[in-house]
Amino acid sequence: MKVREMPIEARPREKALTYGLKALTDYELIALILRSGYQGMSVISLAQEVLKRFPLDKLNNISIDELMSIKGIKEAKALELLVCFELSKRTSLYIGKREDVISNPTALLNFIKSEIGSLSNEQFLVVCLNTKNVIIKYKVMFVGTVDVTVVHPRDIFKFAIENNATRIICAHNHPSGDTSPSKQDLDITKVLKKTGEMVGIPLLDHVIVSNSQVYSILGCLNQ
Known part of the structure; x- marks a missing residue:
């Protein structure tokens, strides 16, 4: 069914104006960004196809080419979607920068998951914090299997010293979705903890993330 054939109160734009964006489904939000479909497919159906191909937890890390592989999405629409996803990621970082990430770990963990949780290869992220536990700088420093040789x-x-960090948090992702730590994960955490104590920049935690899970390695070692 085309949008103009839908009851006015059921159309995404009118629904958003009447009830607010929170009342919209995920595909209705995407439909608002896309604005139009193509001959034979409504914008609602096109938005549903986007989510069918790329579930919500994958959207933050897809490429413009992947979006353009969907019929009906050309460069302009793909770019508009990516802009929205990038703003979402930056909002997570902004919240993390403004809030005490130790008293509000959810903000930090959501930020880490948005950065590397959905990636198809392992990446090792280092987050530098100041004395108030606010993010100063972050960087993906290693790509590939996490072990002491990499x-x-x-x-x-x-990197921490160059950015005047007083403490750091490390994180890496498990593309399989299983956040259970390997022996290599435990070994590198022990090395980082010891090194941090030696240089006076403590490792607050080393976490493993996936699309939906988080595991604290340091929390496990301290038990």
């Missing part, structure tokens, strides 16, 4: 503590703490 993750170099000297590079991590060099």
Whole structure:
């Protein structure tokens, strides 16, 4: 059914204006961004196809080429969608920067998940914090399987020192979705903890993330 054939109160734009954006489904929000479909497919159906191909937890990390692989989405529409996803990621970072991430760990963990949780390869993220536990800088420093031969503590703490960090949090993702730590994960955490104590920049935690899960390695080691 075309949008103009829908009852006025059921159309995404009118529904948003009447009840607010929170009243819209995920595909209705995407339909508002897309604005139009193509001959034979309404914008509602096109938005549903986007979510069918790329579930919500994958959208933050898809490429413009992946979006354009969907019939009816050309460069302009793909770019508009990516702009919205990027703003969402930056909002998470802004919240993390403004709030005490230790008293509000949810803000930090949501930010970390939005950065690397949905990626198809392992990436190791280092987050630098100041004395108020606010994010100063963050960077993906290593890509690939996390072990002591790939993750170099000297590079991590060099990055921390260069950015005047007083403490750090490390994180990496498990593309499989299973956040259980491997022996290599535990080993590198022990090395980072010891190195942090030596240089005076403590490791607050090393977390493993997936689309929906988070595991605290340091919390496990301290039990």
